[in-house]
Amino acid sequence: MEARQQWARKTDFYMQLPKVELHAHLNGSISSSTMRKLIAKKPHLQVHGHMTMIDKGKKRTLEECFQMFQVIHQLTTSAEDILMVTKDVIKEFADDGVKYLELRSTPRGENATGMTRKTYVESVLEGIKQCKQENLDIDVRYLMAIDRKGGPTVAKETVKLAKEFFLSAEDTVLGLDLSGDPTIGQAKDFLEPLLEAKKAGLKLALHLAEIPNKEKETQMLLDLLPDRIGHGTFLNTPEAGSVDQVNFVRQHRIPLELCLTSNIKSQTVPSYDQHHFGFWYSVAHPSVICTDDKGVFATSLSQEYQLAAETFNLTPSQVWDLSYESINYIFASNNTRSELRKRWTHLKQKVLGCNEGAANDDADIRWSFVVNTHSACVGIPPASTRPG
Numbered sequence: 001m002e003a004r005q006q007w008a009r010k011t012d013f014y015m016q017l018p019k020v021e022l023h024a025h026l027n028g029s030i031s032s033s034t035m036r037k038l039i040a041k042k043p044h045l046q047v048h049g050h051m052t053m054i055d056k057g058k059k060r061t062l063e064e065c066f067q068m069f070q071v072i073h074q075l076t077t078s079a080e081d082i083l084m085v086t087k088d089v090i091k092e093f094a095d096d097g098v099k100y101l102e103l104r105s106t107p108r109g110e111n112a113t114g115m116t117r118k119t120y121v122e123s124v125l126e127g128i129k130q131c132k133q134e135n136l137d138i139d140v141r142y143l144m145a146i147d148r149k150g151g152p153t154v155a156k157e158t159v160k161l162a163k164e165f166f167l168s169a170e171d172t173v174l175g176l177d178l179s180g181d182p183t184i185g186q187a188k189d190f191l192e193p194l195l196e197a198k199k200a201g202l203k204l205a206l207h208l209a210e211i212p213n214k215e216k217e218t219q220m221l222l223d224l225l226p227d228r229i230g231h232g233t234f235l236n237t238p239e240a241g242s243v244d245q246v247n248f249v250r251q252h253r254i255p256l257e258l259c260l261t262s263n264i265k266s267q268t269v270p271s272y273d274q275h276h277f278g279f280w281y282s283v284a285h286p287s288v289i290c291t292d293d294k295g296v297f298a299t300s301l302s303q304e305y306q307l308a309a310e311t312f313n314l315t316p317s318q319v320w321d322l323s324y325e326s327i328n329y330i331f332a333s334n335n336t337r338s339e340l341r342k343r344w345t346h347l348k349q350k351v352l353g354c355n356e357g358a359a360n361d362d363a364d365i366r367w368s369f370v371v372n373t374h375s376a377c378v379g380i381p382p383a384s385t386r387p388g
């Protein structure tokens, strides 16, 4: 089979793979096409594409990445902007084969447009509702994010809002995220509001150990027993204390949200093969492949799965399991988990191949097996009968 054709069908496999996305920031997920619409609404800001997206092969420092988010925030200042970006981002994830999405975003007020933190949240929820009414094949939930930059006062207000919507928004608001520039603020300032949220039944997804030498802060956040960890990049480093932290995370089976391209492009990880996915996957720890900011980092969840598979030599069957097991770590109810598992089971044969499970450990051979059987399953003529 011609290499190009094989490549195209591999890509098709990752698109067809049903996926769960658990770590996606709304503003960082805005695609270049939506960005063009926003830029056209605010030409006076003179924002250009390279200011909001890192092209293939390019890198930025973490600091520069956070500057990019500030530029994006200048483009999403009204309730209408938030509604539009929410709907566009959800549609793009659905087009990429994501069946369940937990979208996270920091409620933000803007005096100039009259948008308040509350109307921000309402706009996100309205976007989710409208997508549901349009029967998009994706189940979307919302995690309210605390930006470290806002400090404890704003964090408390966000928790208050989250508690309010947790009760009123019919299982859409499920938890809280702690994120933002990890060099700003101190974890101890957020412990009280995060604990309050946890007591109210909200789940916690906390960014931690994103940068080195933060063992003390990391331990404080781990002591909250978060429901999931964002990145955890420097948990397994040779520094003193980190062995204990790795053991802690493993003992408590706290799932990790891992975002390969994000870490490479923001230079917290030097190369794909050195990504900590390799370590956590090798010890069979709950690991979920996510995008973080698909717009800024110019990626998709399908692409992230493909990168993980090709970097760490995963077979199609292992890729399937990685996606299927992600369902265990969603914040929605057991009912939703069961529904998703049924969907996956229903799709398995079609996506993985008619005779999935052939006893052959060679990933490449299995690949050609899978792409051929996959073609047959979905009615695509085999490569030999197709024009090149």
Ligand SMILES: [Zn+2]
Pocket (backbone or CB within 6 Å): 023, 025, 179, 207, 230, 292
């Ligand atoms: Zn993140």
